[in-house]
Amino acid sequence: MSRWGITIPLPGAPLALHRGIVEELPDLGYTDVWTSEKAGTDAFTPLALASQWTEQLRLGTAVASVYTRGPALLAMNAATVAGLAPGRFVLGIGASSKVIVQGWNAAEYTTPLRRVRDTLRFLRPALRGEKVTETYETFSVDGFRLENPVDPVPPIAVAALRPEMLRLAAKEGDAAITNWLAPGDVCRIREEVGHGVELAARIFVCPTTDGALARRLGRRLVAGYLTVPAYAAFQDWLGRGEALRPMQDAWNRGDRREALELIPDEVVDDLVVHGAPEACRDRIQSYVDSGLSTPIIALVPTGEDPVGHVRSLGPV
Template identity: 50%
Template sequence: MKATAEELDAMRRYGLTLPIETVPLSAYRELVTELPDLGFTDVWSGEAGHADGFTPLALATAFAPSLRIGTAIVPVQTRGPALLAMTAATMANAAPAGFVLGVGSSGPMFVERINGIPFEQPFDRVRDMVRFLRRALDGQVVAGDFGTFSIERFQVSLPPRQVPVMVAALRPRMLRLAVREADGAIINFLSPADVKQVVATIGADGDGKELVARLFVCPTTDADYARELGRRIMTGVITSPNYAAFHEWLGRGELLAPAQAAMAAGDHRGALSAVPDQVIDDLLIHGSPGQCQDQVRAYVEAGVTTPVLSVQPAPEYGTGLHGMRQAVRALAPEPTRTRGS
């Protein structure tokens, strides 16, 4: 049954992505402490070269203990199984409102080229890590061969309360893994119409499972600025092999083929200019704050249970702490309940 506008405005979860690249970690207290009053329920972080996936969350739960925290995502290759389980257990024990461990395969650029770790059997590694983590985080003694790694004997010494494990997924095989063996899926770089395709692919296995979507949002009415920003953020990602296959599956293969060819030829500038406005408008939420909120609502209508905003700098607000706080306030689910600046 389709939800009413009032029900969607009272959606159960509404998240913010940290870090915000233009705001230093040392200034986060001012931003984070007001998030619950604005209607935010979650803070999520990840690893893409700017910060590790856990430190911003540790700060967030210390500054605003009522916020649930989660990773979206940390790679399964760059930490050993026991270290990842220990880190997750530590975060969960430190977070009064709960911690969600989102994991994924990442890609050769992050795993191999800058971390020097072979990028091998990504699907199998995710599957095996999920199976290990679910047992380890449940406090079990874990031993045995998991396929892509073996564990002699491991047990979390201080088992946390329940830690949901979620999987970043793009195409059908990983999406089905996320809902069959984990607690849900994490998705990004897609439109509300694409979410419907994802939900249809998951099918009944997704009933009762969480679907987290990281949504890039630029609250500006300057469409040219937003599209230029979107190209800078997205071109390198959506032309990479994994995301190229994802968007081929979603039906954007022909639209993105020129940009992918330019990137493969080493022509980064040509790739930027070859991404059509239509693609940026599909993948980047932009417009007035009210228009942006309407677009977020469209994702929820399509099946997202937890929208997580990645707020981008807009000329109307500026890039510093004060400006980004104003932008976050403008995009909040309950924007009339803000405190003074």
């Protein structure tokens, strides 16, 4: 069986109340918990807590931005969680987006491919406990050494959407992380990263038999993400550019309502898993059958109990 991950915190559930469900996850068939970082919890705190709630789950960030923390702070964050969960932590790094980096965090968002590459090259020796004095193309580090290096050193996964970043993940990273793809897109990603590299993907899952509700919620997600230039370019590369162009044009004109209406049902059904729990599980499995190593479920809030959804979506 492949790995089977869930994104925490669950929507609508306070982080402090997660202990019970995290302790239950291994019995439900889950192997991983992963975090994201946008405008809610940070990527590391939930994993630090989860490391103390179970010794069975792998923990991963998907992802921590290479811009919103300095290189040394990112290494310290990673070493902290790796020390709490030796051999069970994966550091997922990525460029994030201009909105988050520049609009919300007052950092300059330039040359994302090179910044991710340089951060990856810094983290390798830093996490081994070596003293790093190095001038990279996008930043310099002068004399940094972790006070508490970790053993084993955690693997580093790279968030990637298009060929150059995917090839960087395969060449210099230990895994690739992607999202917003359908099962039929996995083979396209595999062409870039090869078959010897772990490929993880966050999959949006809306476990409801109310198709109209699922598509309404899915449209909001599609509009919120796939109008971001990097995601729009990714969908264009995957072949959905023409289908999404009317939505993107309306969004750029400021007509949010029309943008939502212009998203085809077929795109929502492709990119957001929905239906009864057993149908959702089958759909997630189809990603694995297509070559995905690690599906990471991201629950879409439906107003129902998210813990119940987690239980119903476990592979056991």
